[in-house]
Amino acid sequence: MMTSISTILEISDLTKFFGGLGAVRNFDLTLRKGDLNGLIGPNGAGKTTVFNLITGIYEPTAGDIIFNNSSIVGLEPFEITRLGIARTFQNIRLFSNLTVLDNVRIAYHPHSKYGMADGILHNRKFEVNEKELTEKAQEFLAIFGLENLQNEIAKNLPYGQQRRVEIARALACEPQLLLLDEPAAGMNPREILELMDLIHFIHDRFDLTILLIEHQMRVVMGICKFITVMDFGQVIARGTPKEIQENERVIEAYLGKGAVHAA
Amino acid sequence: MELGFLLGSIVKIVGILAYLYGLLWVLARPNRWVKIIGVLAAFGVVQLALTDWGGFQLLTNFDSGLLFQACAMTMVALGLNLIYGFNGQFSLGQWGFYGIGAYTAADITYRWVNGDARGLLVVGFGTILGGLALIYIGRWLKRFRGVPVLSSFTLYLIGAILAATVAVYIGNALNPMLEPLLGTNLNPGVLNSPFALQIVFFLAVVFAGIFAAEVSFLFGLPVLTLGSDYFGIATLGFTIVVNVLMINSDTILPFPEMKGGRGMVGIPKLTTWFWAFFFMMAVIIIMRNLIQSSTGRAIISVREDEVAAKAMGIDVAGSKLLAFVVGSFFAGIGGAVYAHFIGFLSPGTFGFLQSFNPLIIVVFGGLGSMTGTIAASFGWIFFLEGLLRVLLSQMGTEAPTWRFVLYPITLLLLMLIRPQGLLGNIEWGFLKHKDVLPREISVVEKPEVAASEA
Known part of the structure; x- marks a missing residue:
């Protein structure tokens, strides 16, 4: 074809x-x-x-x-x-014991610009990029009106909001x-x-x-x-x-x- | 007498917890100098308590033994918490890696003080070359799509064996050059001065950790593809294999100095409070930084939901392997520290029944809580070895047997009252996750909610 x-x-x-x-x-x-x-x-x-x-x-x-x-x-x-290619799931599959923000930050992990060594050393590169990564995740949450829920544990959210977090998380995969x-x-x-x-x-x-x-x-x-x-x-x-x-x-x-x- | 001793023990345990809390609190201070001075003070306080002031010693030799044991246990249990608590892989292999670390480091220093540099040379070159081989084979394998895990395992294994062979040759070739400098047991050479021994000890501990990590990489690569329960059984098998090799180290393995089942005696007692504290702090800081980085979040996401983690672009197999290797590295370091304070290694210490000890500590302290693991490691050692052994021994010669009745009952009660572990997922000071503040300006606008197309 x-x-x-x-x-x-x-x-x-x-x-x-x-x-x-x-x-x-x-x-x-x-x-x-x-x-x-x-x-x-x-x-x-x-x-x-x-x-x-x-x-x-x-x-x-x-x-x-x-x-x-x-x-x-x-x-x-x-x-x-x-x-x-990113996806959501029929039965919601959030990382349920983690915060909403962490859910989205995990999806952004493949795009993070620092490696494991920077993370262990907590160097300047880590700080700058971690801040950038967090802001990016918060941006995705803001689109879905979830910015005030970012420190909530995912499983405690009502169903509709869990769906939104899931879509936000999928979008964070870029x-x-x-x-x-x-x-x-x-x-x-x-x-x-x-x-x-x-x-x-x-x-x-x-x-x-x-x-x-x-x-x-x-x-x-x-x-x-x-x-x-x-x-x-x-x-x-x-x-x-x-x-x-x-x-x-x-x-x-x-x-x-x-x-x-x-x- | 018994009551007084009981009270004294309780005071000691409370003191330890307060000490740990203070240590973690001071590490969380934003000012770098406050941090450094705080940690130095924390080190100094215990060092002073351990010093003999003309007959008076606040912490006796018995206490200091417990203290070092608790430090070693902290490292092992933290490693297991990374594997089981944070990554969700039920492992009973931690004790095997602990044993590998203990025997490896002990062999290096034992040979060294007896005028044989091959231990350090072979293990040093072996771990470095082996590590490089594993890294480069890994990079090369990334070029191919869908390599079966057993095929890549075979390649890694060949690479590791080649590296080990080369290391043995290098070690044997370089040994004659160093031997005269080492001297003999009765007549120590330049390289056996107290200062040089400290460096050798440091290298031995680090190499023992790396060696345990490399073994765990080779073992974990095929085995981590199993589901969690099967993985637990396989790691139990690993611990048993390591234990049997220890018992027969002088017959089927070429290490007569390990003396097989009779136990390895004459290991130089090089672990001081400085080294125990240093390695424990290193493990705590490395693990905390790892957990709170993006890599750590990827490790945790695997525990939460593997399928979702895969769909979010997380390399699940890689994350599992990473957690397993780092956890085993900690176990190896813990074992090396243990071997050099006790001075005697018996295969019985590394039996499979004892392999549940770190597991009990991790569950007791709370899965996924670093603070809980640290506190439980100290509490466990002092409760079981300190409090119960001494307390019961004052009641009669047979009484100490009761501690293995009282101890399971305590565990049972805790699991009934607090199934999430002593501290649940509470973290103290330095180990606490910083709350992320909400952003002030939102760059993008929210879509307006319009009821249309109904």
């Missing part, structure tokens, strides 16, 4: 088998720079598996993942993150591509509205490409420009939100009759 300059991620024929079970089969997806696309499908359709394959937590059985014109298959998850796994799960309608604005905002401000898994139809339909629908590990439809809403296969497989009004 041709890869143009503006293509940031290109997945072709991605397949993952767990034993005899084909969790993902012949999955294709192309993201261009600046896209804000959605990936939807019923429970067990393989959406999170796709995320785990992209981020290197699983190794694909077959297929290729091209990120910025080079294959990332077989790289360690941390190497993939350092190349510029990614080009952000993968959000059900960011609105467990949020109340007001928090969902805030979240949608937030996603729009970070998309524009950080010049990000975002791929989003979501169950809440109004989130997907509200913010995604292009949607891919999966069922039983395969793509069953692609298109704009409007097309997807009218696609019969999607309605049958995923939304079911009578659920359409949710959008």
Whole structure:
């Protein structure tokens, strides 16, 4: 397949088998720079598996993942993150006994400009760069309105704020591509509205490409420009939100009759 | 008599805790000179108490033995806290590295005072060359994608063995040049003057620590890929292997001076309060600085959530290995200090049952609390060795046996009352995390919350 300059991620024929079970089969997806696309499908359709394959937590059985014109298959998850792909998790995975600030500072660790020796010696280089690193982390927290909670222990925060910390932490990885796994799960309608604005905002401000898994139809339909629908590990439809809403296969497989009004 | 002794012991324990608190407090002062003078004063106070003022000595020889033992235990337990408390890897191998450090350093100085420089030369060159070999092989391996861990382990092992072989040759070649300067036991040469011995002791301790660290690197590389529980079993195996090698050091290993199961006698007693204090402070400061740096946060994140840490770009395998190697380095140093105050090493000290001691101390003091570990190390030694042994011995000859009944009961009670350990995650003074103040100006604006597209 041709890869143009503006293509940031290109997945072709991605397949993952767990034993005899084909969790993902012949999955294709192309993201261009600046896209804000959605990936939807019923429970067990393989959406999170796709995320785990992209981020290197699983190794694909077959297929290729091209990120910025080079294959990332077989790289360690941390190497993939350092190349510029960050993610959040379906069930929040914060470093729960650490402070909010430390959560974000840890994500910034690969970008820290001092090594272990500077840290042990506590020299000038350490002090300057540690201060810079902390300020950078606080900047990310400020975007999410969390600057006053920076010394709180992460697990003590309410659910919605934990989600925000998780997204802030993912942004601190300084990614080009952000993968959000059900960011609105467990949020109340007001928090969902805030979240949608937030996603729009970070998309524009950080010049990000975002791929989003979501169950809440109004989130997907509200913010995604292009949607891919999966069922039983395969793509069953692609298109704009409007097309997807009218696609019969999607309605049958995923939304079911009578659920359409949710959008 | 017994009551008086009990009260005196309690006063001593309170005194120790106050001393540690003061030491950590003064280290946290912002002024550099206050810090230096404070630490020197802390050193001096104990030094004065240990000095014999014409028959009067505040701390007896028995006390000073406990003190040195507590310092050594602090180093070992802090190392384990780094591995288990901060990095979350359940390890029983700490005691093995402690033993490696003790025997390595003891062998260096024992040979030295007996007119044989090969111990220092071989271990010195071996650790330096081995370290360089490991570092360069590591850099070279970074060029390849997805090297299986056993393949890289094989390469590291070959590199280490080559370095060791070269070191043995260099040591044997250089030894004749140094031997005349060392003299014999009865007629010490220039290099066996008290001052030269202090330098040799310092080098022995450092090389013993590095040696333990390198062994832990080679052992940890394949084993740390196991899950936490399996890792615990594997490290227990390591401690047993080290112990068996110690028992048979004169038969299957070429070290007749270690005398196998009979125990190594005649190690020069070079550990003074200065060295014990110096190495303990070095370990405390290195570990505190490491924990409070970005690297330390990466180590802690692995404990909190490995998957999330990976997704945040943390090299999880590398962080585990780093914590394990640094922790073993501390254990090696602790062992070396221990060997030179006790003057006698028996493989029984390094048996696998005793390998639970540092673990008990770390859990007792609180996982992830440096202060707790330090306090528990001192408390443990003085409670078990000092208080109970002496107190019970005054009740009858058989009574000291009771201390291993009273001691587990104390542990049990503590775990029931305070499962998070004596100090939980409380830190004192110098070890406390500085609270980061909120920023005053926010550079970016928050997005406005607009209810649209509903």
